[in-house]
Amino acid sequence: MKLPQEFYRREDVLQLSRELLGKVLCTRIDGELARVVITETEAYAGVADKASHAYGGRRTKRTEPMFAAGGAAYVYLCYGIHHLFNVVSNVENVPHAILIRAGKPLEGVEAMLMRRQKLTVDRTLLGGPGSLAKALGITTRLTGKSLQGNEVWIEDRQILLTANEIVASPRIGVDYAEEDALRPYRFRADAQITYE
């Protein structure tokens, strides 16, 4: 079942980042259904976080979706090539977001292999935010879309993860963020995933 709006609209973006681990990110693009278990996330804590695009309340055409109420997608292009998928959280005008960095395939493996131009499943299929978005067919076309729609959404499949399997560490590629660069806002669930 789809996670409800309220799930995304809470205040604690760090807690939400942890809870997204083990949830199932789903897309239906070009008629191809794909499902992925989320195994790595990064929190971007709004206007006070120097690593965030919305730092200091910077509001542009690109960052606009982050200022909407939680429960929508924020997709942007990085390094000219990679589409990165984020989940918008918190209430309107509080631009918190969570970057989905990695996952494990669950359904729609054929479509993912096709999009990634690969023949076999390995850890690079969904390893890294750019690869993950590509495998799922996510592009900037989806930015600002609601997660209650039928193109992209997140489900709770009762996948079992215990808190101590989650490892927190500094975020990737944010050296420029000064004192915020070392904050442990990255969450990984490397341990094998079991299904109920």
Add this chain to the structure above:
DNA sequence: CGAATGATATACT
């Protein structure tokens, strides 16, 4: 390890 990639923000004319 290092190059490649192009949209975006920002600072100009």
Add this chain to the structure above:
DNA sequence: GTATATCATTCGA
């Protein structure tokens, strides 16, 4: 309107 520095990265040695 135009320029250019800057990237929440990937891929191939």
